[in-house]
Amino acid sequence: MNISQNCLELIKKWEGFSAKAYLDPVNIPTIGYGTIRYPNGQEVQMGDVISEPEAEDLMKLECDEFAEVVNQNVKVTLNQNQFDALVSFCYNVGTGGFQGSTLLKKLNAENYSEAGEQFLVWNKATKDGVKKVIDGLTNRRKDEKALFEETVGNGTPLEKAEPSPQNEVTWLEGYRESISDDNSIIVARKGKDVVEILTLESPKKEDLITVLRQYPNAKNFLLAPSNTVPSGERILIQKRQPGSITKVENPPSLQNSLLIMGMGAEDGTLASVKEDIEKLQTRLRDLGYYQGEIDGNFGFNTDQAVKVFQARYFGQNEADGKVGSLTWEKLWGQDAPPIPTPPLSPANPGKNYLKLTKTRQKDEYGCFVLKMEYYKDGQLKDSLNVCSGTPGQQIFNTGSNSVPKSLQPLPEGKWRIEDIKWAKEKDKYLGEFSTPGVGPVSTPLTYVGPSSTRRSEIEIHIDSNRRAGSPGTAGCVGLYTIADYQRFVSWLRETDPRDFYVDWGLGTSPKP
Numbered sequence: 001m002n003i004s005q006n007c008l009e010l011i012k013k014w015e016g017f018s019a020k021a022y023l024d025p026v027n028i029p030t031i032g033y034g035t036i037r038y039p040n041g042q043e044v045q046m047g048d049v050i051s052e053p054e055a056e057d058l059m060k061l062e063c064d065e066f067a068e069v070v071n072q073n074v075k076v077t078l079n080q081n082q083f084d085a086l087v088s089f090c091y092n093v094g095t096g097g098f099q100g101s102t103l104l105k106k107l108n109a110e111n112y113s114e115a116g117e118q119f120l121v122w123n124k125a126t127k128d129g130v131k132k133v134i135d136g137l138t139n140r141r142k143d144e145k146a147l148f149e150e151t152v153g154n155g156t157p158l159e160k161a162e163p164s165p166q167n168e169v170t171w172l173e174g175y176r177e178s179i180s181d182d183n184s185i186i187v188a189r190k191g192k193d194v195v196e197i198l199t200l201e202s203p204k205k206e207d208l209i210t211v212l213r214q215y216p217n218a219k220n221f222l223l224a225p226s227n228t229v230p231s232g233e234r235i236l237i238q239k240r241q242p243g244s245i246t247k248v249e250n251p252p253s254l255q256n257s258l259l260i261m262g263m264g265a266e267d268g269t270l271a272s273v274k275e276d277i278e279k280l281q282t283r284l285r286d287l288g289y290y291q292g293e294i295d296g297n298f299g300f301n302t303d304q305a306v307k308v309f310q311a312r313y314f315g316q317n318e319a320d321g322k323v324g325s326l327t328w329e330k331l332w333g334q335d336a337p338p339i340p341t342p343p344l345s346p347a348n349p350g351k352n353y354l355k356l357t358k359t360r361q362k363d364e365y366g367c368f369v370l371k372m373e374y375y376k377d378g379q380l381k382d383s384l385n386v387c388s389g390t391p392g393q394q395i396f397n398t399g400s401n402s403v404p405k406s407l408q409p410l411p412e413g414k415w416r417i418e419d420i421k422w423a424k425e426k427d428k429y430l431g432e433f434s435t436p437g438v439g440p441v442s443t444p445l446t447y448v449g450p451s452s453t454r455r456s457e458i459e460i461h462i463d464s465n466r467r468a469g470s471p472g473t474a475g476c477v478g479l480y481t482i483a484d485y486q487r488f489v490s491w492l493r494e495t496d497p498r499d500f501y502v503d504w505g506l507g508t509s510p511k512p
Contacts, residue, residue: 001071003063004155007084008056010147011063011091014140017055021048033059034091039164039392039407040366041213042470049464051438053457054474060405061393064160066090073099075108080155082112085119085148092140093122119145161406164392165195166366169215175224184208185229188215194230198362200237207364211237214366214391236361238369245287246382246487251332252279259323261303264296277302280323283331284309286429286482288466351378352495353512354417356386356477356502358396365471366391370409372477374491375512382491384484387463390472396504399453410445410458410475414510415500417460418444420489429482439464441485443492445477445500450508460488 015033021044024030029044032055037043039061050058070086078086090098098104103118123138124131168190175185182203188195200211212221255272263269264277274296281302284290290305303321311319313330329335353375361369367387374382388409389395395408402411423440424431431440439462447453455475462485463471463478472478479485491497503509 001067001078001080001083002157002160003060003067003087004080004084004157006081006147006155007063007087008060008158010084010088010143011059012056014092014136014143015059017052019049019052019055021046031055035059035062038470038472039390040166040470040472041216041392042365045470048470049432051474054407057405057407057474058390060158061161061407063087063091066095067160069095069098073104076110079151080157081150081153082148084155085144088147089119089122089141089144097122116145116148119148158405159403161393161403161408162395164395166214166392166394167217169195169218171220171222172212172215172218173222173224175227175229177227177229185234186211187224187230188218194232197230197232197234198237199234202237202364207237210364211366216392233360237364238361245330245333245483247333251334254323254325254328257324259298261298261300261321263298265299269296280306280328280331286486287331288481288483351499351512352376352497353499353501354491354497355512356388356500358504362394363387363471366394367472368394368409370477372488374497376495378512382487384479384487386480386484387466387471387478388473389475396506398506398508399447399449399455400451402453402455404454404456407472407474409504410477410502411447411453411455412502412504412506412509413450413453414448415445415458415502416448417492417498417500418446420492429485440482441489443488450510461485 012033017033018031021029021031023046024036028036029046029048030036031044031048032050035044035055035058038058066087067083069090070083074086086098089103101118102121103115106115106118119141120138123133123141125134125137166188169188170190173187173189175187177183177185182201184200184203186198186200188198198211200208202208212218255276259273259276259280264274277298278294278296281290281292281294284302284305285294287309289309290302292299292301306323306327307319307321309331310321310327355373355375357371357373359369359371363369367389370386370388372384372386373380390407393407395406397403397408397411399411399413402408421433421442421444422428423433429440432438433442438459442459442461445458445460447455447458458476460477460479461473462482463473463480465471466478466480479488499512501509501512
């Protein structure tokens, strides 16, 4: 059986929604409707934000897992209300609590009435080493019992998304093909069957750990007995390389020869120093390095952001935190090579559009690197790397086959690009919409065809949680940084393209 919306609404009522991560009673970072871990195994971090639709999708994914537990352990016939009540109960007390409960024993003995009474037993929590009755739990159990005993008004079962290949992996094995290079090969298996083969470019321990977290049900990691890697297509996990910085026309000039930590904090600081530091902070924020206040004070957070930027582009030995002309010019891409001139004969003369395709590369968190391309007058003019869907649900589908609340990437097909929406003022990349987790700016997409899709609320926005190590979206297109979004906006303003072609290679996307 599958859950219905009644199950989700009951859980939402008692879990409550939080757009920002908070510490639960036992100090575990929690977000949305009680989520403590994302689908790729990454734990929720303080500072994470989430939209309500995305939080409900995460809850639906967790409920589907608890539904499997109920299906496997209940041996008697259930109606939809009974099933929904049991999944809600399991969501709250956990798998172990449900499997060892008297409630389950009574139910499997076909004693439905006494099983219903057992809901009320689970109304206590341990505080200061003593179990105490909690009013909230008492009322929640009453609601679950009432739903369990309700014989009319059964909900309609929600369709369940196909299982993630990563979740089906049961063990991993590691290879190293050559002593002379840093590449590691990770083979993910379900039993004896190969699910996927990854090539990890980075030799860093933390990058390996991040990749292994993509497989929450893999219990073992074994070193391969030989150097013979199984045959099959490989997915490249890239190093955390510096991205290209597009050259900014007419960038602000550096008014002072050098900016260093401590400047801007003293009363009487020259206005030009404060202005330079504010421009520095704003640019570092736009590139995804700085999250502090734009206050003109070159403090610790600004210094750390500068050093990370310098280490990425100039090397760790050059990361001294001092901002002179070299760092300043790099920030605005003044040394970037010109964008190559496309062929003289356009493929589609007079047509301006965007196209989204999948590469055979993943980032270290498990999201496929997607290529969003901008075509002007039928010629490829520019492109950006983006993501879509959550790391643990990178399943690409057609419009008609894409399941709502699946956390998968947006489906293949033709979409229409709607007008840009701003949370605050036009061109102000600050603040949030009333629905948190979307960021300061968003561009809605409307599905055109072929046929129809049940997916909705698909937008192009900034992947705000990427910096916290939990990238991805609930199906929207996620741009990595504010600077990337500014570049995307420049495309829209140059030619006002409205056609957005999503082509996953499934054969259903119309041709531009």
